[in-house]
Amino acid sequence: MTEEVKTFEGGAHIPHFKIYTEAKPIEKLSSPSEVIIPLLQHSGVACEPLVKEGDKVKIGQKIGESEEFFSAPVHASVSGTVKAIEPRTVPTGGQETCIVIEADDGPQEFEMKQVRDPEKVTVEEYRECVREGGVAGMGGAGLPTHVQTSPRQPVDTLLLNGAECEPFLTCDHRLMVERAADLVKGAEFLMKSIGAKSTIFGIEVNKPDAIKAVQDQIEGKTGFEVAPLEVKYPQGFKSHLIKACTGRDVPRGARSAELGCIVRNVGTTVAAYEATVYDKPLIERIITVSGPNVPKPGNYIIKIGTPASHILKACGVEDLEGSKVVLGGPMTGLAQTDLEVPVVKSTTGVVVLPPNMVREEVDYMDCVRCGKCVEHCPMILYPNQISTFAEAEAYEEALEWDIMDCIECGICAYICPSYRPIVHMIQRAKPEVEKLQKR
Ligand code: SF4
Ligand code: SF4
Numbered sequence: 001m002t003e004e005v006k007t008f009e010g011g012a013h014i015p016h017f018k019i020y021t022e023a024k025p026i027e028k029l030s031s032p033s034e035v036i037i038p039l040l041q042h043s044g045v046a047c048e049p050l051v052k053e054g055d056k057v058k059i060g061q062k063i064g065e066s067e068e069f070f071s072a073p074v075h076a077s078v079s080g081t082v083k084a085i086e087p088r089t090v091p092t093g094g095q096e097t098c099i100v101i102e103a104d105d106g107p108q109e110f111e112m113k114q115v116r117d118p119e120k121v122t123v124e125e126y127r128e129c130v131r132e133g134g135v136a137g138m139g140g141a142g143l144p145t146h147v148q149t150s151p152r153q154p155v156d157t158l159l160l161n162g163a164e165c166e167p168f169l170t171c172d173h174r175l176m177v178e179r180a181a182d183l184v185k186g187a188e189f190l191m192k193s194i195g196a197k198s199t200i201f202g203i204e205v206n207k208p209d210a211i212k213a214v215q216d217q218i219e220g221k222t223g224f225e226v227a228p229l230e231v232k233y234p235q236g237f238k239s240h241l242i243k244a245c246t247g248r249d250v251p252r253g254a255r256s257a258e259l260g261c262i263v264r265n266v267g268t269t270v271a272a273y274e275a276t277v278y279d280k281p282l283i284e285r286i287i288t289v290s291g292p293n294v295p296k297p298g299n300y301i302i303k304i305g306t307p308a309s310h311i312l313k314a315c316g317v318e319d320l321e322g323s324k325v326v327l328g329g330p331m332t333g334l335a336q337t338d339l340e341v342p343v344v345k346s347t348t349g350v351v352v353l354p355p356n357m358v359r360e361e362v363d364y365m366d367c368v369r370c371g372k373c374v375e376h377c378p379m380i381l382y383p384n385q386i387s388t389f390a391e392a393e394a395y396e397e398a399l400e401w402d403i404m405d406c407i408e409c410g411i412c413a414y415i416c417p418s419y420r421p422i423v424h425m426i427q428r429a430k431p432e433v434e435k436l437q438k439r
Contacts, residue, residue, distance in 0.1 A: 038088070072136045180210075333348075
């Protein structure tokens with residue numbers, strides 16, 4: 001491993017609040033009595049249900065799929081009976097058709113039986129298993145993973161994203177510490193599939209135990225290295241990770257494959273490994289449950305479709321007065337008002353922000369032109385200008401000032417002394433700007 005700590009220009013050093021869970025080993029959380037499985041949990045096309053109300057299903061059974069390439073099937077995360085197929089609230093705040101399954105007294109754990117020898121897995125088998133297992137990006141973006149297993153252009157580098165730069169979240173950290181062998185094996189599968197010559201694990205230096213665990217596993221292997229990264233937000237965003245790990249500049253709007261890289265989250269890599277070796281579909285994932293007042297914070301294996309209310313109760317959270325519940329991290333996650341919302345494949349955490357950490361949007365003030373948002377924007381944008389146009393519904397001007405290049409990292413809003421909800425303004429304007437672009 002090179003000792004040089006790598007990073008990118010811009011960004012911000014923000015408190016990371018990982019102390020609550022970074023040393024907590026991964027545990028299983030109790031199984032819920034009902035799961036809510038959205039038919040769209042990835043970017044792309046929604047699945048069609050393969051079951052109907054009243055059907056009995058077994059854990060791991062495929063219950064939804066699509067013939068479209070940009071889609072990933074969904075599977076039952078419990079054994080039970082299909083209670084409903086209906087629209088329910090999902091983490092984005094919108095409504096999606098979901099398959100609701102009431103658990104019964106059948107087996108509620110997937111049987112981990114090896115079905116393929118990891119040493120003999122072929123590229124074709126790997127690609128097929130990743131698709132059949134419904135593996136989709138688990139770091140937030142949610143792209144169906146099989147799409148990335150056969151890039152159309154030559155790729156020389158696989159980047160394993162272990163930065164986990166979002167405050168509070170530690171699920172990837174613990175996965176790297178506890179599952180490093182499977183992670184490296186999963187990286188070897190993918191490396192072969194995309195034809196890369198080298199694999200770089202990008203890990204922030206506040207996770208020395210994860211760096212060591214991965215380093216121990218890659219010792220003696222050709223083409224593998226760990227890149228220790230500065231603790232800086234948003235180090236784990238794709239373009240910033242590519243810049244930090246390879247030195248390659250990422251032009252705005254460029255896809256990583258155009259720069260010879262595929263970036264994969266560490267959790268997704270292990271899920272793809274399990275889908276291949278055990279035929280285990282993506283029916284559960286590790287998430288971090290955290291917050292200063294959470295009685296039992298931790299890194300928990302949680303079934304996909306588990307309602308947030310079940311998780312909060314199991315972690316001892318009772319009083320939510322004035323608090324904000326966020327699915328994901330506080331910078332890029334989404335605040336939830338309906339706590340029956342389910343955990344999906346891309347949910348990284350459930351974070352409970354106490355009243356003193358919640359900023360009321362209604363209290364924001366005019367821009368005082370301090371320039372801090374411009375100084376720290378990792379995309380080298382002018383968040384003050386863009387948000388002013390967005391707020392005024394001046395979408396043409398917002399487009400001219402590159403609103404669509406905003407990665408919604410949240411730094412500008414975090415740093416703004418006028419408490420301006422810059423990201424929300426940008427998020428609200430983007431669909432309108434998109435319409436303009438299509439004209
Ligand atoms: S404008 Fe977008 S990319 Fe820039 S700091 Fe704000 S949220 Fe991040
Ligand atoms: S940080 Fe806030 S007050 Fe300062 S320039 Fe940006 S929008 Fe204006």
